[in-house]
Amino acid sequence: MTTDTHTRMSDEQLEKFGEEMDAIRQRVIADLGEADASYIRGIVKKQRQLEVAGRALMYLPPAWPLAVASLSVSKILDNMEIGHNVMHGQYDWMGDPGLNSRMYEWDNVCPSSQWKYSHNYIHHTFTNVLGKDRDIGYGILRMDEDQKWHPYYLGNPVYAFLLMVFFEWGVAMHDLEVENLVAGKRSISENKALHAGIMKKVKKQALKDYLLFPALTGPLFPLTLAGNATANLVRNVWAFNIIFCGHFPAGVATFSEEECEDESRGHWYYRQLLGSANISGSKLLHLMSGNLSHQIEHHLFPDIPARRYPEIAEEVREICERYGIAYNTGPLHRQLGSVAKKICKMALPTRRSRATDPGTVVDHKLAA
Amino acid sequence: MTPLVQRVLSSKLLGALTSPHGVDRYLEQINPMWAATEVRAQVVEVVRETSGEHPVATVRLQPTTTWRGHRAGQYVQVGVEVPGARRTTRCFSISSAESGPGEEFTITVRAHAEGLVSKFLVHDAEPGLTVHLSQAEGAFTLSESPATPTNNRLLYITGGSGITPAMSHLRTLLRDGYDGRANRKVTFVHYARSPQDQIFAEELQRIAWADNDVSVHLRYGDDVFTEAALGRLVPDFRATDTWACGPAPMMDLVREAYGDSPRLRTEFFKLSTRPAGTESAEGDVTFARDGSTAANTGESLLEQAEARGLTPEFGCRMGICFSCVSRKTEGTVRNVLTGEESSLPDEEVRICVSAPVGDCVVDL
Numbered sequence: 001m002t003t004d005t006h007t008r009m010s011d012e013q014l015e016k017f018g019e020e021m022d023a024i025r026q027r028v029i030a031d032l033g034e035a036d037a038s039y040i041r042g043i044v045k046k047q048r049q050l051e052v053a054g055r056a057l058m059y060l061p062p063a064w065p066l067a068v069a070s071l072s073v074s075k076i077l078d079n080m081e082i083g084h085n086v087m088h089g090q091y092d093w094m095g096d097p098g099l100n101s102r103m104y105e106w107d108n109v110c111p112s113s114q115w116k117y118s119h120n121y122i123h124h125t126f127t128n129v130l131g132k133d134r135d136i137g138y139g140i141l142r143m144d145e146d147q148k149w150h151p152y153y154l155g156n157p158v159y160a161f162l163l164m165v166f167f168e169w170g171v172a173m174h175d176l177e178v179e180n181l182v183a184g185k186r187s188i189s190e191n192k193a194l195h196a197g198i199m200k201k202v203k204k205q206a207l208k209d210y211l212l213f214p215a216l217t218g219p220l221f222p223l224t225l226a227g228n229a230t231a232n233l234v235r236n237v238w239a240f241n242i243i244f245c246g247h248f249p250a251g252v253a254t255f256s257e258e259e260c261e262d263e264s265r266g267h268w269y270y271r272q273l274l275g276s277a278n279i280s281g282s283k284l285l286h287l288m289s290g291n292l293s294h295q296i297e298h299h300l301f302p303d304i305p306a307r308r309y310p311e312i313a314e315e316v317r318e319i320c321e322r323y324g325i326a327y328n329t330g331p332l333h334r335q336l337g338s339v340a341k342k343i344c345k346m347a348l349p350t351r352r353s354r355a356t357d358p359g360t361v362v363d364h365k366l367a368a
Numbered sequence: 369m370t371p372l373v374q375r376v377l378s379s380k381l382l383g384a385l386t387s388p389h390g391v392d393r394y395l396e397q398i399n400p401m402w403a404a405t406e407v408r409a410q411v412v413e414v415v416r417e418t419s420g421e422h423p424v425a426t427v428r429l430q431p432t433t434t435w436r437g438h439r440a441g442q443y444v445q446v447g448v449e450v451p452g453a454r455r456t457t458r459c460f461s462i463s464s465a466e467s468g469p470g471e472e473f474t475i476t477v478r479a480h481a482e483g484l485v486s487k488f489l490v491h492d493a494e495p496g497l498t499v500h501l502s503q504a505e506g507a508f509t510l511s512e513s514p515a516t517p518t519n520n521r522l523l524y525i526t527g528g529s530g531i532t533p534a535m536s537h538l539r540t541l542l543r544d545g546y547d548g549r550a551n552r553k554v555t556f557v558h559y560a561r562s563p564q565d566q567i568f569a570e571e572l573q574r575i576a577w578a579d580n581d582v583s584v585h586l587r588y589g590d591d592v593f594t595e596a597a598l599g600r601l602v603p604d605f606r607a608t609d610t611w612a613c614g615p616a617p618m619m620d621l622v623r624e625a626y627g628d629s630p631r632l633r634t635e636f637f638k639l640s641t642r643p644a645g646t647e648s649a650e651g652d653v654t655f656a657r658d659g660s661t662a663a664n665t666g667e668s669l670l671e672q673a674e675a676r677g678l679t680p681e682f683g684c685r686m687g688i689c690f691s692c693v694s695r696k697t698e699g700t701v702r703n704v705l706t707g708e709e710s711s712l713p714d715e716e717v718r719i720c721v722s723a724p725v726g727d728c729v730v731d732l
Contacts, residue, residue, distance in 0.1 A: 025706075026706050030706075030708075032452075052394070089690040089693075092716065095454050095456060101690050116690070120689035121684055121689040208385055213385065303687075303690070
């Protein structure tokens with residue numbers, strides 16, 4: 001694990017570090033313009049073309065695999081490079097309602113408004129703070145040693161597998177906080193409005209993917225239905241894997257609530273850096289992951305257009321080297337292997353004592 | 369597009385099939401002039417009306433079939449992509465006679481020194497350019513149908529580019545009246561800085577000379593609006609249906625002259641008053657929905673709103689989650705993270721990291 005090697009930074013160092021991050025941010029924001037606009041519009045065009053092609057190819061049974069592939073890629077682009085990033089407000093500066101964080105709705109059963117709350121606010125603000133960031137295990141899994149073990153977690157790998165297969169449904173139910181409902185910390189009435197929103201979106205998604213488009217292909221109904229379901233499944237599996245590589249590979253740090261009380265901007269950046277991991281790979285991988293392969297840069301600058309992350313990454317790495325901060329990156333297979341190992345390991349109770357636990361790295365004094 | 373195609377495009381089935389993005393997000397990829405609900409237009413022609421420091425141009429627009437037409441005196445929101453790929457939207461009065469659904473119309477625009485959109489339309493717009501539109505809006509309209517006129521006299525008092533909505537009235541009256549006549553007495557008084565700045569000069573002269581019941585009075589320079597002068601033209605002006613549109617000082621005088629007469633209808637486009645970029649807290653901050661106005665404390669809009677007992681939605685309070693985005697309708701705000709100032713009206717801002725610079729109105 002790399003966590004043991006993290007240097008502890010003084011308040012002054014943190015402040016300087018924060019200023020360097022702010023400088024990157026300001027420079028990129030001042031430079032946003034035509035190139036970013038034509039990039040995202042180009043991606044949207046590709047996504048629409050792939051979607052239409054996928055729907056159309058369903059009429060040709062021999063082309064079924066191609067139809068599914070096309071629709072899968074379309075859904076992945078829609079959810080990741082377009083949806084996730086647009087809903088972060090990365091393109092709000094364009095003033096285009098079609099690419100505005102407040103207007104965009106993605107091809108996914110989770111209503112964008114609910115996702116924006118749990119993701120943009122809860123997850124991005126309290127990244128990897130145990131007890132605050134519900135993305136640590138999504139209320140279903142044990143992904144950190146500081147999460148108390150319970151015999152329920154023996155099923156950790158099984159739950160993870162199910163979450164992967166039904167990922168969009170898991171994301172949709174995320175805000176209902178079912179685990180808190182079970183624990184009696186949340187009442188059913190609090191979920192009423194959320195529930196109605198989810199059902200409305202689910203109906204729309206199910207209507208087009210599982211009824212209308214299949215019906216439009218007449219006798220090919222079952223084949224189209226299966227094709228659409230497969231495309232949703234492919235998107236689920238891919239998105240799950242990319243997202244789990246963002247925060248759960250070995251070496252990614254978690255934090256306690258006390259550590260982050262009244263934290264400075266520098267410390268916030270520091271926490272985002274330590275709490276995220278990148279995936280190295282080709283341009284295609286970056287595109288298909290919505291540039292979440294640059295999870296570190298995304299967490300440092302969530303509202304900067306994701307296409308800028310590769311260029312920012314070089315600077316961030318250089319800064320990390322200077323401050324002696326570990327920069328967690330690796331190829332997809334290695335990060336995935338590491339995540340899988342953690343999922344299995346966390347199924348069993350932790351033997352180590354809290355004192356030597358390398359999962360938590362930040363000195364309490366730092367948070368002052 | 370034929371009505372049948374339009375019906376299909378806006379059908380529930382197509383809506384369900386294209387959910388969650390909607391039909392227009394697909395149509396625009398093929399042809400920007402195809403739309404099911406959105407309104408866009410292509411620039412057909414740009415005609416320079418005046419030159420000089422702040423030139424004026426008339427932009428003829430061919431809207432999509434979704435355009436529902438306009439009544440004389442209405443305005444339309446026009447969104448253009450200004451350099452830097454930022455779509456910016458402003459309101460412009462329509463200058464042409466009433467249009468029907470899908471019919472061409474014109475806007476007449478003065479290139480203001482700080483007007484991003486107006487400058488773009490006057491200097492850079494070329495035939496073929498696509499612009500984004502709203503439907504026609506506004507109540508500065510001819511309250512009687514020009515096709516079935518009464519004998520009521522009509523009076524127009526306009527200043528500068530405030531002539532545009534009145535021009536739409538006049539053109540509609542002359543087109544739809546009887547044989548090129550307005551069919552009632554119309555008095556048209558216009559104030560311009562100079563003859564060189566006069567918009568529609570030729571057409572106004574033609575209207576003035578023709579036998580059409582319209583009397584045109586053009587005033588230049590220091591010959592500004594006075595109640596006495598109006599009284600000489602139209603003695604019972606307070607009892608005459610009047611439409612006035614022009615710059616703020618003129619409008620103040622007109623309102624004063626009319627007192628509480630219900631016959632006066634006004635249209636007024638405010639230019640944002642922007643103080644020089646100062647960091648000290650000046651001006652007043654108004655929360656429009658709450659209706660409260662208080663001195664700017666220099667804190668973020670969110671903090672100032674909370675200090676007044678409001679509870680706007682918020683999340684991270686550090687500018688990353690966009691939960692608190694609200695509409696700033698007037699004034700300048702400074703992004704406390706980047707120091708960047710922005711004065712666009714009707715702008716969505718993150719109130720947790722936006723501090724007002726001078727007077728500011730936010731829809732909270």
